[in-house]
Structures are given as C-alpha cells and as structure tokens.
Amino acid sequence: MKKTYKIEVDCPVCADKMERAAKKTKGVKNVSINFMMLKMNVEFDEGANPETVMQEVRTNCKKIESDCEVFY
C-alpha cells in the first residue's frame, strides 16, 4: 500500500535524512520525499497499520531533525 503525506522541513539535506530515518522504521517498505513539494510517499509493508507506522515514522524523523513535521 502506498500513501502520500504532507511534511514540513527546511532544507533538502534534512529531507534526505528524514527519508533515511523513515525508511528504517518498522512496517515501512520504501519512502521517497520530495523536498520541493513537501510530500512524503510511503510504501507500507503488507499488513502494516499506516496509522501506527506513521506515528513511529514521525518520532524517528523528529529524532534526527527536531524542526521537521509529518502530517498524517
């Protein structure tokens, strides 16, 4: 399953870091962030619950970039 979320982040390097942090989250198969569009495309593992996974994604992103935000 693929979903697109709005994000907020200041610079492309931070966006790249967020992308890598989100990728490492359990239940996430793949992530792609478009910095200019402020969009995060998340592909979930089968059977994963997007709501709980996204909560974890947000926490992981916040860890590496305090200023960022993921709207889910």
Add this chain to the structure above:
Amino acid sequence: MITKLQKKQKHKLSRILISLLFFFALLVLRYSNISFQTANNGLFLLGLYLIPYFISGYDVIRKSVFGICHGQVMDENFLMTLATAGAFAIGQFEEAAAVMIFYQVGEFFQNYAVEKSRASVKELMSIAPEYANLEYEDGSVEIIEPEDIEVGDILIIKPGEKIPIDGIVVEGEGFINTSALTGESIPRFVETGDNIVSGCINGDNLIKVQADREYDASTVVRILELVETAASRKSQTERFITRFSRYYTPIVVISALVISIIPPIFIGNWIGWILRGCTFLVISCPCALVISVPMAFFGGVGAASKLGMLVKGSNYLEVMGNLDTIVFDKTGTLTEGEFEVRMVEAASGYSVDEVVKYAAAVEMGSTHPIAAAIVESCEKPFSASIISDVENIRGKGIIAKVGMSRIIAGNRKLMREQGIDIDFDEINDIGVIVYIAKNKKHIGTIVLEDSPKHNSRNAIESIIEEGVKHVVMLTGDSNTNAERTAAELGLTKYKSELLPQDKVRALEEIIEDIKSRNKETSIRNKVAFVGDGINDAPVISRADVGIALGSMGSDAAIEAADIVIMDDDLLKIAGLIRIARKTVGISKTNIVFALAIKLLFLTLGGFGIANMWTAVIADVGVAILCILNSMRMLTIKHSLY
C-alpha cells in the same frame, strides 16, 4: 502551513537585520577615530560581539545541542556552532559573529527562494474547484462541495467560475478558458451538447452542465493525483547530488580535524591552524549546492505544465533532455485518426451499396476508427439482429455471420489466411484497403484514408532541429501508405505493417539500434514514444519516456504515460525538449560552479589565504547565485515554445 512558514521567515529576517545593524555599529565604533575606551578589554568585546551572534544564531545553537544529543555529529547546525565557537575561543570575535550572521543570510535567502518557487508552481496547480452550484428540479440553487456532486446533477456555472465536474453542457453557450489544463490561450467555444472538462474556467456567459461522472473520477482529481504521486520519482542529477552530500560533509569535517591538529603538532602555531580548520567547517554545509538542483527540476516541471504538459516526475524531464530517437504512433497521433471512405469498388455481380452494407454489418460492433468510418458511410445498414458470431481478429479484420452468409472484412493478410482468391494488384491505390468477402468469394474493396494533422510536419521539423537524431513512425498500415506518410511528414524512418503486439518488439529493435550506434558512455541515447493510447499502453511503458495525448488518449495510456500532452499539440514536444535541456543545463552548471568555489576556498583556507569571513561570503554568494540561476526556470515564457 505556508503562513506558519512565512511567519518564521519574517521573524528570521528581523533578527538578521538587527544583528547586522548591531554588528556594523560595532565595527564602526571599533575602527573609527572615536576613542573606544574599553577597546582593549577582551571580555567586554566578547560580550558585545556575542549579542549579534546570539540574536542571529540562537536557533542554530539550539538545534546543534539537540542534534548532538541525538548523535547527529554531522549536523550542519552543530558544525556551524563548532566553527564559530572555535573562532570565539581563539579571540576572532569579529569573524565568529560575521560567519553566523552571513550563514543566516544564506539560509534566509534559500528559504525565501524555495517558498517563492513553491508558490509559483502551486498557482499552476490551482485547478481544483472549491465549490459547485447545484440546481434542483424546482429551480432552487444550493452551493455544495464538489465531492458531493452526483452523476446526473445539473450544475450552474456562472461567468468566471471554475467548472467543478466533467459533464455535458445542457444549457447556454460561450467561451471557456482551458489554459490551466492545456496551456492553450485561445478560449474554446462550447454549446449545448458539448463535453466539458473540470478545471477550465467559464467565460462571460452562464452555462449549465450535467455531471457525467463523480468528482473522484473527474479530470481535475486525476491530474492532481498524478502530480501527487509524481513526487516519488527523482532525476539522476538529483540523486547524484543528495548522495554526494552524504559524503561531502564527513570528508570536509575530517579534513578540518586533521588540519587543526596534525600540522601544529610538528610546527606549532595552534591558533593559526585551528582557525584554518574552522574555515573548513564553515564551507562544510552542502545545502545550497543541493537545493538548487531539485529547484531547477521543480521549475522545469512547472514550466512544462504552464505549456499544458503534465510531467510525472523530474526523471522524465531529464530523459527528455537526452533523447536520441522519438517514436510516433501513426494513427491518431501523427494523423487525425479519423478515416474517411474514399473509394468503393464492387466485383461483378455486386453493387457498391451492397459491398458497403455487408462491410458495415460486420464492423458495426467494433470501435476501431476504420470500422467507424465504414459504418458511418453506410446509409441503409442491415438490422443488427441478423448479425451473429462476430470474431474480431486484432490487426487484421473481422469475420461475422450476416443472415446466412459468412462475411469477412479485413486486410490482405486476413484474406490470404482465409484462402480467399483476390487479385491484390487490381487495386493499387494508396490508403487503407479493406477487402470484403462473402462466403469465401471476394465481393468488393473499400479504400479509406486518414490525413496527417496540420502541424505534424512542423512538429517533426522542430524536433529534428532540436538535435533528435531519428524520428520514427510505427504503424499497422501497409508499406505503401507508411512510405507516403513518412515522406510527407519528413520522418527519418518508419516501420509498417505492424500488428498491435509487434509494436513493443519494434520499439525494442529501435532501442537495440540506438545502443549499437552510440558508445555505452553516451547519455544521449534515450528513446521516447508518443501515442494516443489506442493499443499503445504497453509501448508507452516500454519506452524510456512514454508520452500520451491527453484529450484524445485513453485513460489506460494516460496512466501508463510519463508525460501527458493535455491538448494533443505535437508542436509542444520540441518545447518540452528545450525546457528539459535548460533544466539539465542549469543544474549541471550549478553543481560545477558550486563545487569549484567550495574546492577553491577549501584550498585557499587550507593554505591560510582565505579566512572565515571570505569563506562564508563566498559560500553564501555561490548559494544565492545558484538559486537565482535555478529560479530562471520559473520565469520561462512561451518564448521556449
């Protein structure tokens, strides 16, 4: 959300201005003739310089503390804080404060530019309707959300309003502006009975539209969805630069460490070498370099949509800049796709009318443009009830039973397969030839013609002018027809008599040919396929970049395509190539320029020629220049088209 960002920006600007003022006031006081009694008091001076330093950079310092708590050693905020703290520690107050302020100037400009390009592209995408005026049977009107529109609803569209849903005009007439969708600046005239597409803007007259689909299936929603998911596809250049930035920072930081520790162990002068190390740290942030590349592509995709072309990812724009060959489907793409019966010949014993009547009977159920033309030309068709056992043989023809007779309508191949005895040389006409057989006997021949679109030739000329080496046409037509069309349109090559399933193979042959002609390292080796969607989806997805015609093309093709030309204007392809080249050019220039300056200042800094001041100004300067360069993509007008 945007307003929150804007607020943040305003706040930052005032902080930068205040700290700049304060900083220059300090400089003037210190170096002017006005005696500055405490000028030699180091601690007091430090205190003074710390004021603009903190005003401009407190968020950087806060974030660096946060970053280090989470083990983010290579965090840009941390590195900037480290560099400036180092400078303060060794008594370079002025430099430390200046570096922080100018760093923030760069950040501010960068955010401003990004916001600006987002806003300008967002404007292009503002096609979604906010409301719809629903008219009830009793004539009363209610304003509803577009999502609540149901099929069959009658909607009133006042002058200047956005058309909320795809449908049919049931009342009124007038001009509508389709430019948001198609880039076409000339308004289109619609009247009762015409189809109308959501996202267009109504002109001066009130019209009423009956919805023929729900909002979720409307053109506007489909386009917006495509744009949303396009976010996941990045160009090679963008990938390169993000990957590069992952290595760049660690390398510079390690060099900074080495340069501030190793040389002084042997030759002393700790302060001098630490200062050089700090200069390195100042240039360690790759953000400016990284940001200008996605910005250029973003602007390029925006410029394309301004011209009415939907590019589903920046990678496709990059491919468009590196084309070796463009392959066109013939029918419906290079030609109008509407056939006309030009000549009917009947075998002895049959009349022309009879031939057409039988042909129309078998073709009745088919959606193929040839079938449609034959059916159209038949004035008194058989009743559909006597037609049975219809067998559609793709790319060859149709066999069916009409009454008690078995009728075959198809091309030469089908006739041979069916063992029908025909003197094929008898008709030497140019066009699509359909043979009709009744109970294994040839009863007549129909010749149809499909004429090229008026601007096909111009489009191909301008594509070749752009340096695309080959323009190839794929068609199921006979060789004679293909040859004529190819000559007429100035194509470099054509492949004819292809069945629908052969087209993918034909494209693969073209790809092989490109590989054999070009060196492996050559980047200009990509192939694009342009089609209108009838039987094209597999070919569209096989090409490096698949282009579909939006208004005529099928939904499947638009889904499979990487680029959609909304108003079918083939002339736009050359414009898109120009946009793509410009985008790729700008991002490459930026990469080379920014890297060169960074390398130069790393070298100068290493030899102690450039200090932190000059380094930060060079860094911020180069960032601003690169970003301005990328922003040129936003101002592209029709001059490129």
